[in-house]
Amino acid sequence: MEQPVKKGLDLNRRPMPKQPVEVRRRNFEEVALGYDAKLAMEEASRCIQCKKPGCVEKCPVEVDIPGFIQAIAEGDFERGVRILKAKNSLPSVCGRVCPQETQCEGGCALHRKAGQIAIGRLERFLGDWEAAQPDFMLPEVAPPTGKRVAVVGGGPAGLTVAGDLVKLGHEVTIFEALHKVGGVLVYGIPEFRLPKRIVEREVEYLRRLGVKMVTNYVVGKTRTVDSLLEEYDAVFVGSGAGLPWFSEMPGNNLNGVYSANEYLTRINLMRGYTFPLAPTPVKRHVRVAVIGGGNVAMDCARTALRMGAETTILYRRSREEMPARLEEIENAEEEGVIFRYLTLPVRCIGDERGWVKGLECIRMELGEPDASGRRSPLPVPGSEFFLPFDAVIHAIGNSPNPLIPQTTPGIEIGRKGNIVADPQTGKTTKPRVWAGGDVVTGAATVILAMGAGRRAARSIHEYLTNPGEW
Numbered sequence: 001m002e003q004p005v006k007k008g009l010d011l012n013r014r015p016m017p018k019q020p021v022e023v024r025r026r027n028f029e030e031v032a033l034g035y036d037a038k039l040a041m042e043e044a045s046r047c048i049q050c051k052k053p054g055c056v057e058k059c060p061v062e063v064d065i066p067g068f069i070q071a072i073a074e075g076d077f078e079r080g081v082r083i084l085k086a087k088n089s090l091p092s093v094c095g096r097v098c099p100q101e102t103q104c105e106g107g108c109a110l111h112r113k114a115g116q117i118a119i120g121r122l123e124r125f126l127g128d129w130e131a132a133q134p135d136f137m138l139p140e141v142a143p144p145t146g147k148r149v150a151v152v153g154g155g156p157a158g159l160t161v162a163g164d165l166v167k168l169g170h171e172v173t174i175f176e177a178l179h180k181v182g183g184v185l186v187y188g189i190p191e192f193r194l195p196k197r198i199v200e201r202e203v204e205y206l207r208r209l210g211v212k213m214v215t216n217y218v219v220g221k222t223r224t225v226d227s228l229l230e231e232y233d234a235v236f237v238g239s240g241a242g243l244p245w246f247s248e249m250p251g252n253n254l255n256g257v258y259s260a261n262e263y264l265t266r267i268n269l270m271r272g273y274t275f276p277l278a279p280t281p282v283k284r285h286v287r288v289a290v291i292g293g294g295n296v297a298m299d300c301a302r303t304a305l306r307m308g309a310e311t312t313i314l315y316r317r318s319r320e321e322m323p324a325r326l327e328e329i330e331n332a333e334e335e336g337v338i339f340r341y342l343t344l345p346v347r348c349i350g351d352e353r354g355w356v357k358g359l360e361c362i363r364m365e366l367g368e369p370d371a372s373g374r375r376s377p378l379p380v381p382g383s384e385f386f387l388p389f390d391a392v393i394h395a396i397g398n399s400p401n402p403l404i405p406q407t408t409p410g411i412e413i414g415r416k417g418n419i420v421a422d423p424q425t426g427k428t429t430k431p432r433v434w435a436g437g438d439v440v441t442g443a444a445t446v447i448l449a450m451g452a453g454r455r456a457a458r459s460i461h462e463y464l465t466n467p468g469e470w
Helices: 037-044 065-073 077-085 091-097 119-132 156-167 196-209 225-231 260-268 295-306 326-335 446-465
Strands: 148-152 171-175 212-214 234-237 257-259 287-291 310-314 338-340 343-350 356-369 375-379 385-388 391-394 433-435
Touching: 037 065, 037 119, 065 077, 065 119, 077 091, 077 119, 091 119, 091 196, 091 446, 148 156, 148 225, 156 171, 156 196, 156 234, 156 446, 196 212, 225 234, 234 446, 257 260, 260 295, 260 391, 287 295, 295 310, 295 326, 295 391, 310 343, 356 391, 433 446
Parallel strands: 148 171, 148 234, 171 212, 234 433, 257 391, 287 310, 287 391, 310 338
Antiparallel strands: 343 356, 356 375, 356 385
């Protein structure tokens, strides 16, 4: 392919093709359709190839971003894939769900002119291009070292650790509690944002590299970390943050009140939206309230909408303070999700059969900024009101599941139930045990979990090759 001609500084970021709103709000197919080769090359040709690229500095997994973008601009997609996958084993995933606007794209030299390169879209393009090829060579794997590593949890952190270590010649086995490997990628992110076939494709890539995977295996119940240490030279814990939070208010025990974890898992991992084709039923509600303002709240609301409900997001601050990605907020608005800002639910109200029938709420106003930098919401006295709903979904965050901390003596636990680990190495207080991702930080982004996995893999490799120095 010929490289497009550059004509000065191009600040025209190429838009992502999407399903029409009236079509997509009624199906679970992917909303964003991706760049074709022409659009990808045009977008890549906008990159000015900085000598000190800020995009790389802000990438948690240290990808050579200018390198793969230049390869796309030149039409050499195979070289682009090799550059990208030298650091990132999950490009099709990251290109879809990572908050590039606050990470790599936020470091783009064109950012101050509002013309930053669409790095995530280009990353997705390369991952999808590779998958469409009939045969693509696997990277070279080092000779076997004889060392064995157990990875607890098949989410983004665990997959990254496994991919990095297997390429270095170590034998790696992932132990996953659920029946599908992928963690939050399969149970938390909706099909219309991250199709399961994409995750399965990336997981299969690791299998082809030699990573062993054991599913339906609950470490802490089926077997303990101490038991794994008897068989493996090192253990990495990446069990995520699967313990949901609920707003503290009366009525949370009513039928029709869900955590985001339960609702999204039934819909996503178990394909409840296809019932009866899939065996997991999901009740089709009429009016659904989603409490929260992050990406998970957007996922819940957009999912409930597709299930046929009138869906409302209740958020105690204003739109400007919402932590969700702007792209996800805009998609939800376009699709018809109702937003009620400066609104705080204080009580779930039930009917005589024990089902929720609505929420008592109070209006809020914004005060001075708090520790997060956002203005604090303050209740307006006497402003209570009622809103009718037959389902309420709490999407306000998660904590690490306590199972592994409770069954692993000698591992230090933080005040929020997280495993304490060195941020640069992932080492815990227990010898030969590393940890990373949401089980350490609490609920965060996919790419931050992957970054933690990369740093831990580097530390584990150093230990396995030089154990006498530890």
